[in-house]
Amino acid sequence: MNHHFVREKKIDITRLDNGLVVATEQIPEVATATLGVWIGTGSRHEMPHEHGLSHLIEHMAFKGTERRSARQIAEDIENVGGDINAATSVEYTSYTARVLGENVDVAMDVLGDILTASAFDPGELAREKGVILQEYAAVEDTPDDLVYDAFMETAFPGQPIGRPILGTPETIDAFDEAVIRTFLKREYAPGKMVLAAAGDVDHGQIAALAQRSFGTMPAVPLREPDSGVYRGGERRIQRKLEQANIVLGLPGLSFKDPGYYAAHLFAHILGGGLTSRLWHEVRETRGLAYSIEAFHWPFSDCGLFGVGAGTAGKDVTELMDVTLACMRQATQDIGETEMTRAKAQMKVALLTALETPGGRLERIARQLLSWGRIIPSDEIVNKVDALTVDQVRAAGRHLLQGAPTLSAIGPLKGLPKVGDVAQALQR
Incomplete structure (x- = not known):
């Protein structure tokens, strides 16, 4: 095949002392920079009483930190023309931002802030629970979504890997700040986190910014999830x-x-x-x-x-x-x-x-x-x-x-x- 289309650009990798990996891929022809923190934690890492917590935490990351309100998080990114997003899956959670290359420091500061200093204000938590319950109701009203949730639960009955990512009304309603912080301390471990950046980026700069934002996170023992056992x-x-x-x-x-x-x-x-x-x-x-x-x-x-x-x-x-x-x-x-x-x-x-x-x-x-x-x-x-x-x-x-x-x-x-x-x- 024509290997011109699969040529590999240089990827630089640095591991911080606490285990967090920093990886960058410079793309000279691109003027923007996309940065993301990926955590090897998703819905299958939740205990029964935590069902739906990974997804809730992803939502709450944008609802305020110790030094930024929810509005300020959005403004700091959008004032430099950027955007920010997050996603939860069975095995991963990701937080990403895209800005001009000259504004990577802004994006990194916001990502570091929401991942290490979220406030989990009770009022914001109550409102976001309501949003997720609406999301849950939307799935219940959408047969072609609901049937796949039922499929996963039937294939892996009684197991975290088979549970719907959103959780249930009962588990969602029971979440509080203490449950959230316990989960974060256990699962958002630097040793299972990758901070990656691609586009108009400089590895030395990204590594230094990563050290400033994430370098003080304590290294903690990594916990493997229960193995998925298919039943049918x-x-x-x-x-x-x-x-x-x-x-x-x-x-x-x-x-x-x-x-x-x-x-x-x-x-x-x-x-x-x-x-x-x-x-x-x-x-x-x-x-x-x-x-x-x-x-x-x-x-x-x-x-x-x-x-x-x-x-x-x-x-x-x-x-x-x-x-x-x-x-x-x-x-x-x-x-x-x-x-x-x-x-x-x-x-x-x-x-x-x-x-x-x-x-x-x-x-x-x-x-x-x-x-x-x-x-x-x-x-x-x-x-x-x-x-x-x-x-x-x-x-x-x-x-x-x-x-x-x-x-x-x-x-x-x-x-x-x-x-x-x-x-x-x-x-």
Whole structure:
């Protein structure tokens, strides 16, 4: 392939005495700087009484510190033309800011302030709980979101990795400053934090600013989350709706598993684009769904493979029959043309993500947290290119041997039982 498109820029890395890693990637042709602090903590690191706390803390970070009000946080960033954001996932929480290169000191000061000196004012805390409860209600009113929450809970029952990120009204209402500070002290440990910057940045300056903002954070012992143990099963939510939203899943692979890329490629060929098997058969040939997708979600120690779609109640049985047949058939006759196309699509997705400072920032932080090193793009591309038809078919057969998870919401009269689905996958 043309390696001009995957050439690696120089990434400088410094580790502070307390364990926090500082990594920068200078991009000379870019005038802005994107900075972010990534913490290797997400919803799966919460104890039962902390369910939803990672997400609440992410919200509260912008609600005032010991020296800035919520308004001042926003003004300090926007006065220099910047923007600031945060996100919570199952395994990570991130806080990012984008400014002109000349204003990285402002962005770093704000990020350091919200992560080390948040005030957690009781009034702001009460208001933000209300906001999150509205967010929770919105998910409850959105079947195509709710069905995926039900899917995760059914695949990993009674486990932190399977719980919805938002929490529940009961846990959200119970949170107070003491619970928040206990969690932060335990989980926001410098040894599981990466401060990354990309664009118009100077490593020496960023490292010095990081030392000033984060260098006094105490090093604390790192706590590993409970391992995710896939169980499977079914959950049906009967509702009077126009459509049935259905997710069928099976145990997948960790992103550290040697078979990860083959499993990912199998999912893409099955339902990853307009030329995928499911899209062609379900959407284009039979008109059974507006959209259908196959996915492979990897985590650090486990994963999920599955298919999600919505269809009219009268078409549920046919949709399931066609989907199961496509899944079985793909393990037998995936061909070279599909492989070539899927590999090209995966490489485009990989390289597109590296075309912005934000994309490069996320790659740096995630890889350092997960692998302790930056993985060169051509190393990933070479692994994808090396996959054979036999390997991808075998990966599909391995995936289909697992115990199914079936979650659905809406008119479900024609939905088969999960035991029947398991039998159908093995025909």
